[in-house]
Amino acid sequence: MRILGIEGTAWAASAAVFETDDPDALRSETGRAPDPAADHVFIESDPYQPDSGGIHPRESAEHMGNAIPEVVETALAHAAARHDGDGPVVDGVAFSRGPGLGPCLRIVGTAARSVAQTLDVPLLGVNHMVAHLEIGRYQSGFDSPVCLNASGANAHLLGYHNGRYRVLGETMDTGVGNALDKFTRHVGWTHPGGPKVEKAAEDGDYVELPYVVKGMDFSFSGIMSAAKDEADAGTPVPDICAGLQETVFAMLAEVAERALSLTGTDELVLGGGVGQNARLREMLAEMCDQRGAEFYAPDPRFLRDNAGMIAALGARMLAAGDTLAVEESTVDPNFRPDQVAVTWRGADESVARAHTDDGAIRGAEATVDIGSEEVVKRRVPKTYRHPELDERIRRERTKAEARLTSDARRAGVRTPVVRDVDPVDGVIAFQRVGDADLAERLGPEAVRVVGESLARLHEAGIVHGDPTTRNVRVGTGPDGDPRVYLIDFGLGFHTGHVEDHAMDLHVFAQSVEGTADDAAPLIDALEAGYETIGSEEVIARLREVESRGRYR
Numbered sequence: 001m002r003i004l005g006i007e008g009t010a011w012a013a014s015a016a017v018f019e020t021d022d023p024d025a026l027r028s029e030t031g032r033a034p035d036p037a038a039d040h041v042f043i044e045s046d047p048y049q050p051d052s053g054g055i056h057p058r059e060s061a062e063h064m065g066n067a068i069p070e071v072v073e074t075a076l077a078h079a080a081a082r083h084d085g086d087g088p089v090v091d092g093v094a095f096s097r098g099p100g101l102g103p104c105l106r107i108v109g110t111a112a113r114s115v116a117q118t119l120d121v122p123l124l125g126v127n128h129m130v131a132h133l134e135i136g137r138y139q140s141g142f143d144s145p146v147c148l149n150a151s152g153a154n155a156h157l158l159g160y161h162n163g164r165y166r167v168l169g170e171t172m173d174t175g176v177g178n179a180l181d182k183f184t185r186h187v188g189w190t191h192p193g194g195p196k197v198e199k200a201a202e203d204g205d206y207v208e209l210p211y212v213v214k215g216m217d218f219s220f221s222g223i224m225s226a227a228k229d230e231a232d233a234g235t236p237v238p239d240i241c242a243g244l245q246e247t248v249f250a251m252l253a254e255v256a257e258r259a260l261s262l263t264g265t266d267e268l269v270l271g272g273g274v275g276q277n278a279r280l281r282e283m284l285a286e287m288c289d290q291r292g293a294e295f296y297a298p299d300p301r302f303l304r305d306n307a308g309m310i311a312a313l314g315a316r317m318l319a320a321g322d323t324l325a326v327e328e329s330t331v332d333p334n335f336r337p338d339q340v341a342v343t344w345r346g347a348d349e350s351v352a353r354a355h356t357d358d359g360a361i362r363g364a365e366a367t368v369d370i371g372s373e374e375v376v377k378r379r380v381p382k383t384y385r386h387p388e389l390d391e392r393i394r395r396e397r398t399k400a401e402a403r404l405t406s407d408a409r410r411a412g413v414r415t416p417v418v419r420d421v422d423p424v425d426g427v428i429a430f431q432r433v434g435d436a437d438l439a440e441r442l443g444p445e446a447v448r449v450v451g452e453s454l455a456r457l458h459e460a461g462i463v464h465g466d467p468t469t470r471n472v473r474v475g476t477g478p479d480g481d482p483r484v485y486l487i488d489f490g491l492g493f494h495t496g497h498v499e500d501h502a503m504d505l506h507v508f509a510q511s512v513e514g515t516a517d518d519a520a521p522l523i524d525a526l527e528a529g530y531e532t533i534g535s536e537e538v539i540a541r542l543r544e545v546e547s548r549g550r551y552r
């Protein structure tokens, strides 16, 4: 099979030919990227480089208009040279259908339709974000990894479950690359800023910046304003760059680890242009190493925007018969990865694995020793994090967890009794509660109580910060009545903001959607439980959070 791929969502005008009958041809046996000459992918790219400022959609579309026909011609010439003369030179035309800049996408779509019609071969409409993560999966040979997409306009954690890529967590505002690019624009550097931040950080000393994660979601706006303020106040820019890298990438490593912990998976792949950053890769590799998981990052030509990943996924889609009729092939600037019906993977495959309780558990943040009456939770140092940041996070979270676990109980929510706290070493001893994590006993009744408990917390001005199906314990009371306990308040805080309350519900819903067989009735139960005590305003805000298009 030989597939032409076309990419042009924002800056890279790119065309590629992917050629093989062996779906595993991209696989790297050594854990390193295969020899480019032997990996069956030919890529021709022409990047758009703005003279000043960031990417201008109109200029970028102009670039696509000029460059796409040329790169496509080069790729088709490559295909023709390898063609034995029978039938069309390629078997299908795959193109980036979205997400991306509308004017650019329309040029890509038009080019793809015209080549497909001229050659009379099928059209394959590829989701650019899914392509970013699938390429790493093909190369790694992992079955069902957690995927961290760290690209310009996006940042999210995805896992395949129930026929779709579920968004386990994502940025609440800008993409990670765009955040770095905005900072470098502020200090007068040309686009793209990411590589310049990496270079400058080599000579910088870490400065402290805000660190914001909410379960597996995260936000960059606070850290970016703080970084700009530091620059305006005269802090050396290389120091800010070092602070940015240490903070932003530690956040990504932390949420990736939380996704591994939630799903029980021990495989992580990286995708997206920011994945070219050596410090990010180093942190992720170290995080995985520390928890005994495997990590794979494709080589740079497959991380940044490129048509090779589009063609490689297009080949799988064609093999699955997932073609697109020309009259239905409009592009979609807001195409989310979880909108894609994944036809090329087995319906039973899943990122979620069964857990075993073997006395010592490794959560995302801590190791937990389970005794018969008592559990001891230790926030062990994370070597991937800068030592100052690591120390600050462990101390603050240990204190918050001990305090909020008790505050929550006073608000009428079941939580374990705190028996001992050592914030310096990051150790808490708790009463052992429940018989299993909610993840193992997922049902509407328990989830309804979670909704009720979160509402009770919120009424008391507390947010949990990380309510997932692994941070709820279920058991039975003396009369056989079901008991539901909330644990792991380390990301919690006191707040009356509706937005923070809605985020708690959103985080829990994402954890259910990423792992449950039938999520809908569980989400209904969550909201029904919440509504018995909580405010309607929070549910309304939840709808708003869910509908936010996050491609900025």
Ligand SMILES: C[C@@H](O)[C@H](NC(=O)OP(=O)(O)OC[C@H]1O[C@@H](n2cnc3c(N)ncnc32)[C@H](O)[C@@H]1O)C(=O)O
Binding pocket: 009, 010, 011, 099, 100, 101, 128, 129, 132, 150, 151, 152, 153, 154, 175, 176, 177, 178, 180, 181, 192, 193, 194, 195, 197, 198, 272, 273, 274, 275, 276, 277, 278, 303, 304, 305
């Ligand atoms: C929708 C699509 O158009 C978009 N693509 C995109 O953003 O291009 P990508 O090639 O995946 O990523 C580009 C970003 O990657 C950053 N970048 C490149 N090299 C970097 C490095 N060494 N360190 C940090 N960031 C880097 C750039 O600054 C830029 O923000 C996306 O995937 O979100």
Ligand SMILES: Nc1ncnc2c1ncn2[C@@H]1O[C@H](COP(=O)(O)OP(=O)(O)OP(=O)(O)O)[C@@H](O)[C@H]1O
Binding pocket: 258, 261, 262, 361, 362, 363, 364, 365, 366, 367, 368, 370, 375, 377, 416, 430, 431, 432, 433, 434, 437, 466, 470, 471, 473, 487, 488, 490
């Ligand atoms: N008080 C408790 N009683 C019974 N089991 C507990 C208790 N506290 C923790 N556990 C068990 O240990 C696991 C990890 O605990 P916890 O969630 O607090 O750690 P963590 O490292 O913060 O995890 P993560 O960040 O991945 O949610 C829980 O999922 C649960 O199975």
Ligand SMILES: [Fe+2]
Binding pocket: 128, 132, 151, 152, 272, 273, 304, 305
């Ligand atoms: Fe991209």
